[in-house]
Amino acid sequence: MEAPQYVAARVQQALAEDTRTHELGIHVDVRGDxxxxxxxxxxxxxxxxxxxxxxxxxxxxxxxxxxxIVDYGEPGEDEHLD
Structure with a gap:
């Protein structure tokens, strides 16, 4: 059986390299199954x-x-900087 840290590393690499995702900021934690x-x-x-x-x-x-899921969109109308 593959060690959990190797499984997690493989999944993180897939998330970073897959053309559908290209995501680096996701933490993968494997515990048992x-x-x-x-x-x-x-x-x-x-x-x-x-x-x-x-x-x-x-x-x-x-x-x-x-x-x-977070909104990285434009600041809301009620946000005023003085």
């Missing part, structure tokens, strides 16, 4: 793509996609 994805992305579609790529890289693990 569980894989946890943590980090922040700008949209639900990217979150889903990351989950798909991670699952393909480690299909035998039960994945918990804990990636948070």
């Amino acid at each position: 569980q894989m946890f994805l943590r980090g922040k992305v700008s949209g639900a579609e990217q979150r889903e793509r990351l989950g798909a790529v991670a699952h393909e890289a480690a299909p035998g693990l039960r994945m918990h996609n804990e990636i948070k």
Whole structure:
């Protein structure tokens, strides 16, 4: 059986290199047969793509996609800087 840190490294490499994701800021944690994805992305579609790529890289693990979606868009109208 492959050591958890090697599985996590393989998944992180897949997330960084896959043309669908190109994501470097996602933390992958493997514990037993569980894989946890943590980090922040700008949209639900990217979150889903990351989950798909991670699952393909480690299909035998039960994945918990804990990636948070944050809005990197324009500042809101009520934000005033004096």
